[in-house]
Amino acid sequence: PSDGLTIVATGPLTAPSLATSIGAATGADSLAFFDAIAxxxxxxxxxxxxxxxxxxxxxxxxxxxxxxxxxxxxxxxxxxxxxxxxxxxxxxxxxxxxxxxxxxxxxxxxxxxxxxxxxxxxxxxxxxxxxxxxxxxxxxxxxxxxxxxxxxxxxxxxxxxxxxxxxxxxxxxxxxxxxxxxxxxxxxxxxxxxxxxxxxGGLHRNTFLNAPTLLDRQLRLKSAPHIRFAGQITGCEGYVESGSVGMLAGLMAAAQIAGRDWTPPPRTTALGALLAHITGDAEAESYQPMNVNFGLFPPLHDVKKKARKEAYTERAKVDMAAWVGGL
CATH class of the missing domain: 2.40.30 (Elongation Factor Tu (Ef-tu); domain 3)
Structure with a gap:
């Protein structure tokens, strides 16, 4: 039913029948079947x-x-x-x-x-x-x-x-x-x-959405908000990243069912940075799947380059603990 919450979690080798259905719902130009990665x-x-x-x-x-x-x-x-x-x-x-x-x-x-x-x-x-x-x-x-x-x-x-x-x-x-x-x-x-x-770089088969264009900040399909997407089809790379986006989709759906407001993880954390990239921070015209990396984090310009990764990590730990405490 149109008001039934649904999470679509599928990966790079999505079955043709499901890919056809997703393509029909999102537009043929919005679903890619190859990862031409630079x-x-x-x-x-x-x-x-x-x-x-x-x-x-x-x-x-x-x-x-x-x-x-x-x-x-x-x-x-x-x-x-x-x-x-x-x-x-x-x-x-x-x-x-x-x-x-x-x-x-x-x-x-x-x-x-x-x-x-x-x-x-x-x-x-x-x-x-x-x-x-x-x-x-x-x-x-x-x-x-x-x-x-x-x-x-x-x-x-x-x-x-x-x-x-x-x-x-x-x-x-x-x-x-x-x-x-x-x-x-x-x-x-x-x-x-x-x-x-x-x-x-690389080139391989991979079915994924142009997520910055199609999905809102809660991974919902803009044209059909009762449908959420999760996992690698959203344009994340890696087992941990795919599982993390699936976890976030589940938390979002649970909050919606319970009538609670959803607060996303801070962008200073790996979860928040990846979610922000998928749902709007990436350039839609050149969108390609992405692993978590420090380039997705808000920069710390006042920290010397050699110390930045450690500084990003310490900042993320503090902000993540506060976010988890508020769930």
């Missing part, structure tokens, strides 16, 4: 003495905002011709993850083609795709009278991945490279020499 980099590990912020043909992030833009500029990592050709060779030579049997005959589509597959189609392919340098004037090279001129031969772009601005997605860099190879190869990109990764 690496995500912690913002404070990017060397901005090498990289710079700008959108194509603009004068930078601040100028974009002043001119009425939306401020969604990119971090740009420039390459010379020599650096690009060396990077291209590393992509081709890097050790890749083998396809599972059921994946082997899955055709690629433009939205999830691994970067190394694009590279294999020709040495210039990436320069006309995700590494296109057109319209990106490098201010570092201009001021230093760089021997390569103001215009990079190729550019790796990173796009803001969460509202806090702590996580940045490597645009178009979904990949089947093994994790250790990703770290090695992607740290050869100028500006990412010391990059720390909140998530590494």
């Amino acid at each position: 690496p995500i980099v912690y913002r404070d590990s990017i060397n901005m003495d090498v990289a710079w912020m700008a959108s194509r043909w603009d004068k930078g992030a601040e100028a974009s905002l002043e001119m009425g833009g939306d401020g969604r500029d990119y971090i740009n990592c420039p390459m010379t011709k020599e650096q690009y050709f060396a990077f291209h060779e590393e992509l081709l030579a890097g050790e890749k993850t083998e396809f599972k049997e059921w994946e082997a005959n899955t055709p690629y589509f433009d939205g999830c083609m691994p970067v190394e597959v694009m590279a294999s189609r020709g040495v210039e392919t990436l320069r006309f795709g995700p590494m296109k340098p057109v319209g990106l004037d490098n201010p570092h090279w201009a001021t230093a009278e760089h021997p390569n001129g103001r215009w990079p031969y190729a550019v790796v772009q990173l796009r803001q991945d969460n509202k806090l601005g702590t996580l940045w997605n490597m645009v178009g860099f979904q990949t089947k490279l093994k994790h250790a190879e990703q770290v090695r190869v992607f740290r050869t990109i100028p500006g990412l020499e010391q990059a720390e990764f909140a998530r590494l």
